[in-house]
Each structure stands twice: as structure tokens, then as C-alpha cells.
Amino acid sequence: MKKLKIAVIGVGSISSVHIEAYQNDVRCDLYAFCDIDEKTLKEKGAKYGVTRLYTDFNEMFEALPELDAVSVCTWNNAHVPASLAAIEAGCHVFCEKPMAMNAKEAAELKKAAEKAGKVLGIGFVRRFGKDADFCRELVQNGQLGDIYYARANYVRRNGNPGGWFADKARSGGGPLIDLGVHIIDFVRYIEGNPKPVSVYGATFARLYNRAQLKDKKAYVSAGSLGEKDKCDVEDLASAMIRFDNGSVLTVETSYSLNTGHDSGCIEIFGDKGGVTIDPNVVYHGVMLDRMTDIAFPSQTAFDGSEYALEIENFLSAILDGEALRATAEDGVELMKILDAIYESAQTGHEVLL
Ligand SMILES: NC(=O)c1ccc[n+]([C@@H]2O[C@H](COP(=O)([O-])OP(=O)(O)OC[C@H]3O[C@@H](n4cnc5c(N)ncnc54)[C@H](O)[C@@H]3O)[C@@H](O)[C@H]2O)c1
Structure with missing residues (x-):
């Protein structure tokens, strides 16, 4: 069997889970790495035994026309x-979330992949969680009935990663584009990917990067916690999103907030039942004329194995035509929602999509 030659572009924190998933899949040959940071590049190359190392992705594509696919x-x-450079070089692409800095860019990328006939997967990893599988099963079995409302939060009280996460020119925004994407996408997935029709949102930049406080939490993957550098992103975003299936999602996400604890809870409500993921899954319904809560403690919210599943799905999409669980279309719809929240926050008005 001819193995797919894979390159990873950007070999910082999250790349490790991509790299290890490729390494453990017999259908792949982990072929090259690219990173603008030479030190990181050399370290990752040495750690994973990859010797084709590049600091410029254009140079990499020119030097290695045999590449089949990349993770970005x-x-x-x-x-x-x-x-885009990867697609132009004839590669399939798995792009981490968020797909782009805005919806316009995201749509251009989707179009380029379609035109070239290349697979373009997006890293909405929570779609691969056991909790997501279970919630989808509840929905498909009619246990929630008609879903009309959801609320989701991903709140850190002192968890601004600093570094590039806090630099809008490199991140595109704060907790909304970093954390909010996961929970908004999760709700879309469970509801069968409805499209947004209107958005009302507010963002606040009041606390900035206070991760240098003594009680800082070790959440941060960027490795830059404690840097007292630039912070021009929001530290709180709150929004109400209306979808074309008639349902509404309220969402709240922060890097910094004067609250008692961090939280990460998703609730989805239908006219037959509801479900809470916090992080275990609890079903709420009526039984024998009484409100009933059924806990499913084996449904863990996230244990990291999901990353290997998303890469497996990407490879199967390339090799066997398997349907992607998180498509470029999902990436574009998500970016439309984010753009609308940021726009509404600026104008103070609802944005119609
Ligand atoms: N799906 C998830 O659960 C998850 C978790 C963490 C991060 N992410 C996403 O993954 C991406 C990376 O996050 P991270 O935490 O690994 O950040 P990181 O800073 O640790 O790593 C990013 C790497 O990209 C490199 N880089 C930047 N611009 C480059 C370019 N033009 N060419 C080549 N290399 C370049 C940087 O030098 C750095 O080494 C972000 O988009 C983030 O949103 C996703």
C-alpha cells in the first residue's frame, strides 16, 4: 500500500496530537515539518525523527512536490x-480551528478546496467526543423532541494565555474565536448543523491579560503564560444566536471574569427532554409524571483520544471517501457567527445573516 506523505505546518503545542495520530496510523508516512520558529522546528524534528524541516511553507511545497496532505x-x-498554499501544491488539508480569521477568508478557502477536488477537514474536535456521540444518539432517537433552546459557556476566570492568543493580528480575537468556537460548533453538531440567521452579541475588554496574577491556572498550551505582552482581544463575549431551525443558542465565553470559578457547561433543550454536559451527560425528562434526571457517568466530556479520531476521519476521507464529520462548510458557518458577534458588539445592534 502506498502511504500518504504528510507534513505538519506549525509544530507548537497542539501539533503533537496531530503528529502522534499520523505516526500511529499505518496509512501515513510523517514526512516533513514546517515552523517559522527554528528552535521549535528542530526540537520537534528530533523528537519525532522527522528530518525534512522547513521554516517557510512555500519553500517546503516547492521542495517536496510528492506531499499528499498537511495538518495546519x-x-x-x-x-x-x-x-491555500497546500491546496495549490496538490495537498489535502486538515486545518485546526478556527478555520480562518473571518468568514470571507474561510469561504475563499472552501472554494479553493472544492475547485481543486481536495479534502478540507476542520479541527472541531469536540464532534468526536463520546458525549457528542451520545447526544446525537439521544436526538436521533427522538429523546429530546423538537430542540428550541441551548445555552453554552466556556468561562475562565483567570486564563488568558497571553502570547499570540492575546494579539488580535495573529489570533483574530480572544476567547470567542479560541474557546467559543468549540461550544458553538458542538451545539450546531448536536442539532444537525443548522445555519445561523441572526446574532446579537456583546464583547468586553476590561480585564486584559491578567494571567500573571498569583493564582494563575495551568491551562495554557501556548507556553507563554506570564508574558506581560500585548493584549488587544476581548476578555468576555456573550451572544444570542438564532438558527434556521428556529432554535436559539446563548453563549458566554471568557479568558478573565470576576466570578467564583471556571465553568464549561452545555445544555440543550427540546420539548420532550433536555441534556446537560458538565462534563458528564445528564438527561432530563418526564417519567411517571415526575421530572427525572438520568446521569450517564460513563460519557466523559473529553479525554484527548478525540484528536486521533479526527485525524482518522481525515485520512479515511482522503483514501476511502468517508464523509468528514467537520466540514469546510461547518468552518464557514462558524466564522459567519463569529463575524456577526464581533460586528453586533461594535454596533450594538442585531446582525441578520
Ligand atoms: N482543537 C483544539 O483543541 C486546539 C487546542 C489548542 C490549539 N488549537 C489551535 O491550534 C493552533 C495552534 O495552537 P497552539 O496552541 O499549538 O499554538 P503554538 O503557539 O503552541 O503553536 C503554533 C506554532 O505555529 C508556528 N507558526 C506560526 N505562524 C506560522 C507560519 N506562517 N508558518 C509556519 N509556522 C507558523 C509558531 O511558530 C508555533 O510554533 C491554533 O489555531 C489554535 O486555535 C486547537
Whole structure:
């Protein structure tokens, strides 16, 4: 069997889970790495035994026309340029979330992949969780009935990662584009991917990067916690999103907030039942004329194995035509929602999509 030759662009924190998934899949040959940071590049090359190392993705594509596919794990501002270069070089692309800095860029990338006939997967990894599988099963079995409302939060009280995450030119925004994408996408997935029709949102930049506080939490993957550098992103975003299936989602996400604890809870409500993921899954319904809560403690919210599943899905999409669980269309719809939240926050008005 001819193995797919894979390159990873951006070999910082999250790249490790991509790299290890490729390494463990017999259908792949982990072929090359690219990162603008030479030190990171050399370290990752040595760690994973990859010797084709490049600091410029254009040079890599020129030197290695035999590449079949790439994972793009750069800062958000390079997702589209790196993915477009990859498609132009004839590669399939798996792009980390968020797909782009905005919806216009995202749509251009989707179009380029379609035109070239290349697979373009997006890293909405929560679609691969056991909790997501279970919630989809509840929906498909009619246990929730008609879903009309959801609420989701991903709140850190002192978890601004700093570094590029806090630099809008490289990230595109704060907790909304970093954390909010996961929970908004999760709700869309469970509801069968409805499209947004209107958005009302508010964002606040009041606390900035206070991760240098003594009680800082070790959430941060960027490795830059504690840097007292630039912070021009929001520290709180709150929004109400109306979808074309008639349902509404309220969402709240922060890097910094004067609250008692961090939280990450998703609730989805239908006219037959509801479900809470916090992180275990609890079903709420009526039984024998009484409100009933059924806990499913084996449904873990996230244990990291999901990353291997998303890469497996990407490879099967390339090799066997398997349907992607998180498509470029999902990436574009998500970016439309984010753009609308940021626009509404600026104007103070609802945005119609
Ligand atoms: N799906 C998830 O659960 C998840 C988790 C963390 C991060 N992410 C996403 O993954 C991406 C990377 O995040 P991270 O935490 O690994 O950041 P990171 O800073 O640790 O790594 C990013 C790497 O990209 C490199 N880079 C930046 N621009 C580049 C370019 N033009 N060409 C080549 N390399 C470039 C940087 O030098 C850095 O080494 C982000 O888009 C982030 O949103 C997703």
C-alpha cells in the first residue's frame, strides 16, 4: 500500500496530537515539518525523527512536490495562507480551528478546496467526543423532541494565555474565536448543523491579560503564560444566536471574569427532554409524571483520544471517501457567527445573516 506523505505546518503545542495520530496510523508516512520558529522546528524534528524541516511553507511545497496532505496547526492568521498554499501544491488539508480569521477568508478557502477536488477537514474536535456521540444518539432517537433552546459557556476566570492568543493580528480575537468556537460548533453538531440567521452579541475588554496574577491556572498550551505582552482581544463575549431551525443558542465565553470559578457547561433543550454536559451527560425528562434526571457517568466530556479520531476521519476521507464529520462548510458557518458577534458588539445592534 502506498502511504500518504504528510507534513505538519506549525509544530507548537497542539501539533503533537496531530503528529502522534499520523505516526500511529499505518496509512501515513510523517514526512516533513514546517515552523517559522527554528528552535521549535528542530526540537520537534528530533523528537519525532522527522528530518525534512522547513521554516517557510512555500519553500517546503516547492521542495517536496510528492506531499499528499498537511495538518495546519499555526497561529490563526496563517491558517488560510498555509492551507491555500497546500491546496495549490496538490495537498489535502486538515486545518485546526478556527478555520480562518473571518468568514470571507474561510469561504475563499472552501472554494479553493472544492475547485481543486481536495479534502478540507476542520479541527472541531469536540464532534468526536463520546458525549457528542451520545447526544446525537439521544436526538436521533427522538429523546429530546423538537430542540428550541441551548445555552453554552466556556468561562475562565483567570486564563488568558497571553502570547499570540492575546494579539488580535495573529489570533483574530480572544476567547470567542479560541474557546467559543468549540461550544458553538458542538451545539450546531448536536442539532444537525443548522445555519445561523441572526446574532446579537456583546464583547468586553476590561480585564486584559491578567494571567500573571498569583493564582494563575495551568491551562495554557501556548507556553507563554506570564508574558506581560500585548493584549488587544476581548476578555468576555456573550451572544444570542438564532438558527434556521428556529432554535436559539446563548453563549458566554471568557479568558478573565470576576466570578467564583471556571465553568464549561452545555445544555440543550427540546420539548420532550433536555441534556446537560458538565462534563458528564445528564438527561432530563418526564417519567411517571415526575421530572427525572438520568446521569450517564460513563460519557466523559473529553479525554484527548478525540484528536486521533479526527485525524482518522481525515485520512479515511482522503483514501476511502468517508464523509468528514467537520466540514469546510461547518468552518464557514462558524466564522459567519463569529463575524456577526464581533460586528453586533461594535454596533450594538442585531446582525441578520
Ligand atoms: N482543537 C483544539 O483543541 C486546539 C487546542 C489548542 C490549539 N488549537 C489551535 O491550534 C493552533 C495552534 O495552537 P497552539 O496552541 O499549538 O499554538 P503554538 O503557539 O503552541 O503553536 C503554533 C506554532 O505555529 C508556528 N507558526 C506560526 N505562524 C506560522 C507560519 N506562517 N508558518 C509556519 N509556522 C507558523 C509558531 O511558530 C508555533 O510554533 C491554533 O489555531 C489554535 O486555535 C486547537
